[in-house]
Each structure stands twice: as C-alpha cells, then as structure tokens.
Amino acid sequence: MESTISLIWILLTLSFLYLVKRKLSTGARKTAALPLPLPPGPTPLPIIGNILDVGAQPHRSLARLTRVYGLVMSVRLGMTTTVVVSSPAAAREDLQKKDQALSARWVPDTARALSHHETTIWLPSADPLRKHLRAVIVTDIFSHRSLDAMRAMRQRQARELIANLRRRTGNNPYSLIRE
Incomplete structure (x- = not known):
C-alpha cells in the first residue's frame, strides 16, 4: 500500500515538474533568437521526446513522418529539438538565406560554467575574436612544428x-569485446 502511494506521489511530482518546465520554456522561447513557432511535428513524450517515433531505421521513419507533417518538421530527440528539412529546395534556401542562424553552435554546460563560452571558440562563427582564436590554433597549436615537438x-x-590494455586483458585483445 505504501509503495503504491509513494509511486503516485513520484508520478505527480514528475508531472508537476514537467508542466512547470514546459511553462517556463515557452516563456523563454519568446526571447530566444530562434525564429518561432517551430514547424509542425509529432507530439514528443516527456524526457525521451520522439526517439520512439524515429526508431531503429531513422531514414524510413523520417520519410514516413514527412508524409504526415510536411517537408519541414520539428522532432525532439531527447531534450534537443531538431528541425528536419526533407526537400533539397528548402534545404538550399535555408542554408543560403539563414546560414548565420543555422551555424550557431550548441554550447555544452561545461563551457558555460565559468563563462568560458564568451572567450573561446564557442563564439559565433562571424565573431572576429573567434576567427583570431581559430587562426592561433591552426598556426601555433596544430602546426607541423608544434606537432613534431610533441x-x-x-x-x-x-x-x-x-x-595498460595488455595488462587488463591478459594479452588477449579480444577479451574486451563482449558478444
């Protein structure tokens, strides 16, 4: 009896947190740089999104979803929202006219932790500081002279x-492979 009540409380708490997160994320979308609303797409499940819709053969599943939702659709894979463009003409238009918005990088939380994303190569691709940092990386860090020195x-x-691998596998490299 107690386990049933505990399970109900956990489900209610998770549902409440999901609704609060969804409400907060719709408010954050209004201020986001991405053009919204998103294109139509299948309704995502909480946490896993549309991973079950995509399935084991993504190319076939996305083709099937394209027939239902159109050539441009949004799919949520886990917690990441992805816009799928299935038409070469639409892809060409998006990549030519909206290249700056589409080339924005996802910045991991580890880079954001101490505001490192503001002064590293996570900067937008058009930023002059990013171009300078990339030039330094290419000419100084990954140059033939530096690589030869290391x-x-x-x-x-x-x-x-x-x-270390030999020590752990007893000199049998195939023991790491699990069938």
Whole structure:
C-alpha cells in the first residue's frame, strides 16, 4: 500500500515538474533568437521526446513522418529539438538565406560554467575574436612544428595505453569485446 502511494506521489511530482518546465520554456522561447513557432511535428513524450517515433531505421521513419507533417518538421530527440528539412529546395534556401542562424553552435554546460563560452571558440562563427582564436590554433597549436615537438610524448602515451590494455586483458585483445 505504501509503495503504491509513494509511486503516485513520484508520478505527480514528475508531472508537476514537467508542466512547470514546459511553462517556463515557452516563456523563454519568446526571447530566444530562434525564429518561432517551430514547424509542425509529432507530439514528443516527456524526457525521451520522439526517439520512439524515429526508431531503429531513422531514414524510413523520417520519410514516413514527412508524409504526415510536411517537408519541414520539428522532432525532439531527447531534450534537443531538431528541425528536419526533407526537400533539397528548402534545404538550399535555408542554408543560403539563414546560414548565420543555422551555424550557431550548441554550447555544452561545461563551457558555460565559468563563462568560458564568451572567450573561446564557442563564439559565433562571424565573431572576429573567434576567427583570431581559430587562426592561433591552426598556426601555433596544430602546426607541423608544434606537432613534431610533441611527437615523443604522444608515442609514450600510446605505448602506456597499449601496455595498460595488455595488462587488463591478459594479452588477449579480444577479451574486451563482449558478444
């Protein structure tokens, strides 16, 4: 009896939190930079979104959904909302006219933690600081001279990794593969 009551309380709490989050997210959408409303799409389930609609063969599932919702539709995969464009003409138009909005990067929470996303390569692609940082990375960090200088350390790390794998697998590399 107590477990049933506990389960009901948990379900009610989760439902309440979902509704509050949904209400807050619709208010945040109004201030977001993305053009809204989103295109039509299947109704997502809480937490998992439309992952069950997409299924094991995404290309076929998305083709089926395209017949129902049109050539441009929105699908939620987990907590990420994705706009699917199934028409070459619509894709060409979106990529030519809305390239700046579409090229925006998703910034992980780890980069946002101490505002690192404001001064790193997570900046928008048109930002001059990002272009400068990319140039520094290409010319200084990943140049042939820098990579050659670190070659001995990379080889040593690779040898340590192989030795660790051999030690853990008893010199049988196939023991890591589970069937």
